[in-house]
Amino acid sequence: MSLRAATRVTRSLSGLLPRWGHGQAPPLLFSQQRNNSTSPKIRVEFNPTSGVAVMHMQSPPVNSLSLDFLTEFCIGLEKLEMDKGCRGLIITSSQPKVFSAGLDILEMYGKSPERCGEFWKAVQEMWLKLYGSDMITIAAINGSSPAGGCLMALTCDYRIMADQPRYTIGLNETLLGIVAPFWFKDTMANTVGHRTTEMALQLGLLYDPSEALNVGLVDQLVPEDQILSAATQTMTKWLAIPDHARQITKSMMRKPTIDRLTSNREADIQNFVNFITKDSIQKSLRAYLEILKKKKT
Numbered sequence: 001m002s003l004r005a006a007t008r009v010t011r012s013l014s015g016l017l018p019r020w021g022h023g024q025a026p027p028l029l030f031s032q033q034r035n036n037s038t039s040p041k042i043r044v045e046f047n048p049t050s051g052v053a054v055m056h057m058q059s060p061p062v063n064s065l066s067l068d069f070l071t072e073f074c075i076g077l078e079k080l081e082m083d084k085g086c087r088g089l090i091i092t093s094s095q096p097k098v099f100s101a102g103l104d105i106l107e108m109y110g111k112s113p114e115r116c117g118e119f120w121k122a123v124q125e126m127w128l129k130l131y132g133s134d135m136i137t138i139a140a141i142n143g144s145s146p147a148g149g150c151l152m153a154l155t156c157d158y159r160i161m162a163d164q165p166r167y168t169i170g171l172n173e174t175l176l177g178i179v180a181p182f183w184f185k186d187t188m189a190n191t192v193g194h195r196t197t198e199m200a201l202q203l204g205l206l207y208d209p210s211e212a213l214n215v216g217l218v219d220q221l222v223p224e225d226q227i228l229s230a231a232t233q234t235m236t237k238w239l240a241i242p243d244h245a246r247q248i249t250k251s252m253m254r255k256p257t258i259d260r261l262t263s264n265r266e267a268d269i270q271n272f273v274n275f276i277t278k279d280s281i282q283k284s285l286r287a288y289l290e291i292l293k294k295k296k297t
């Protein structure tokens with residue numbers, strides 16, 4: 001771990017999670033109603049000539065992965081997957097400075113066990129569809145991408161990140177007092193190896209672009225205004241490989257990881273629901289939400 005990453009972790013952790021007395025009422029209320037507009041959260045541009053689609057995530061303020069967002073995302077993905085003319089997919093953000101803020105914390109705070117289960121099933125679905133996609137998938141990471149946002153990028157075949165030092169990426173779940181599930185961990189380990197994953201996950205490391213490139217979390221850095229052209233260039237190289245050979249190879253590499261979740265899906269949902277609805281975890285999430293709000297005052 002670099003000194004800069006270590007310093008960031010220490011800063012993020014200090015005073016992060018206050019402790020409440022038993023039975024003490026939480027002092028702040030959070031709106032549970034954000035992002036419920038009917039405007040599309042995903043815009044898809046498909047070019048039938050090149051066979052490449054670009055998915056623009058456009059859910060203000062930070063493309064957090066709510067149930068609505070995930071549902072729309074999966075429907076869009078399924079449509080592209082079924083279109084035999086679509087061979088490649090680039091995923092990027094239309095929101096300034098953020099690729100995706102990860103799972104919508106409001107979906108995990110103060111919700112019924114049934115709703116949490118429904119939400120988690122949608123998170124699994126997004127991962128299964130993207131990690132198992134037959135298409136060539138490239139993440140054009142034009143902003144910060146913590147936790148579930150990082151997972152989304154990790155499911156792609158190739159990651160290009162904007163070379164902007166204030167952007168960060170990583171699986172920072174432990175900083176929120178929560179645990180990255182085994183399939184988040186597996187996806188990261190498949191990309192950067194066991195040791196780097198072990199450290200990154202325990203410490204909740206968020207890497208800046210050059211650190212992310214160093215550990216192999218991203219494959220390429222480019223100036224932000226060149227991110228889509230770089231993704232298109234890379235896509236052209238990948239499109240030159242015969243689809244069937246590439247798809248079988250991808251499946252060979254990823255199938256064991258995918259099978260592990262597929263055969264444990266219900267248990268994984270139950271684990272999530274039991275974990276996230278615990279009083280202590282709800283308090284940690286509330287404390288984290290407070291910190292996010294306080295950033296502005």
Ligand SMILES: CCCCCCCCCCCCC/C=C/C(=O)SCCNC(=O)CCNC(=O)[C@H](O)C(C)(C)COP(=O)(O)OP(=O)(O)OC[C@H]1O[C@@H](n2cnc3c(N)ncnc32)[C@H](O)[C@@H]1OP(=O)(O)O
Pocket residue numbers: 061062064097098100101102103104105106144146147148149172173176178179180181271272275276292293295296
């Ligand atoms: C026995 C075994 C047991 C194990 C069992 C395991 C079970 C599983 C356990 C649970 C697993 C859960 C896995 C979780 C994954 C996640 O993805 S959790 C989410 C993590 N995300 C974050 O930590 C990101 C937090 N956000 C930020 O750091 C910043 O917002 C940003 C993305 C860097 C953008 O910064 P900036 O542009 O400065 O915007 P802000 O002002 O901070 O935010 C704008 C508004 O957006 C709200 N917001 C931000 N992130 C989220 C989010 N993730 N969800 C919901 N809302 C978010 C923020 O509060 C601001 O709101 P307003 O003040 O109302 O404008």
